[in-house]
Amino acid sequence: MPERSAITQGVQLGVESTPGTNVAANKKLNSVGFIPGVAVDMQRFRAFGNKFATIETPGKEFTEFDLEGVGDYSELIYLFASAIVSPSAPTVSDTTAQTWTFTPATAAEDTVKTYTIESGGTVRAMKFNYGLINAVELTLNRDGVQISGGGFGQRLSDGITMTAGPTSLAQVPILPTDIDVWLDTTSGGLGTTKLTRVTEVTVTLGDRYAPVWVLNSANNSFVAHVETEPTAQIALTLEADSAGMAWLTDMRAGSTKFLRVKGTSPTLAGAATVFYSWTWDAAVKVAEVGDFDEEDGLYVVDITYDMVHDGTWGKAFTTSVVNKIATL
Secondary structure: OOOOOHHHOEEEEEEOOOOOOOOOOOEEOOOEEEEEEEEEEEEEEOOOOOOOOOEEEEEEEEEEEEEEEEOEOOOHHHHHHHHOOOOOOOEEEOOOEEEEEEOOOOOOOOOOOOEEEEEEOOOOEEEEEEEEEEEEEEEEEOOEEEEEEEEEEOOOEEOOOOOOOOEEOOOOEOOHHHEEEEEEOOHHHOOOOEOOOEEEEEEEEEOOEEEEOOOOOOOOOOOEEEEOOOEEEEEEEEEOOOOOOOHHHHHHHOOOEEEEEEEEEEEEOOOOOOEEEEEEEEEEEEEEEEEEEEEOOEEEEEEEEEEOOEOOOOEOEEEEEEEOOOOO
């Protein structure tokens, strides 16, 4: 038998109809990887008079996974459908162009997608159900668009046979030359005032969920999830010029601003006028100010904004993706 080589360990997923109920993992994502690991709380006991442990028993057992990859207009929707909210059916514009919108509730539970995730190759493979993306981070600069994050799933099953013939999506990567950033004073004005000296943007959404553990012999892992207080931030690295120092007045006044980060591909998603794109709109307030620094000779400052609920706008953030994918 051949050895289990690291280079052949592929990952594929399937969208679950019911969280935790196994489905065929019939989709192969080629822009982002899920790196699984076993997570277990071992309960250790050392009897009185013994120097060494006498009992070790497993308690909570589940799967943790890391995300790493690059931005892709076709595949972002699988991350957002789990980390943000399960979207409604996309709206169609210009024949083949599909617009997916993800807007989380501020004061109600969000329904999200979970995945059956398989990992491995022909020598050996494993899988877990209830794959839930708990954190996603996009870092955008002129070197590229990087994705990181992670999540958790139910207990790992080893020695499985992977679903045959998974479908790969058309690759349309988000290029650094696609990206623009705007900062405006009203939600209605989003996309008006472009920031022309942003060197890096980091969009962070984390700590979305926690697993629910119960005493029930029918369940060998967690049974559900609950939402927790999320981390929702956008960090900008700005040249400390007149436009790049406008945050100082906003910080001192506690002002809410409206930030748009958008990638627009040169590749058409529709027949003639609609392009692949990704837009993240957010109501923001200054949360943290970094040190002034030098970046390739440029004098810059890092500003971290919290995404906040705006009563007039009715939300904290919304993100949308235009691609050719009709269904998850």
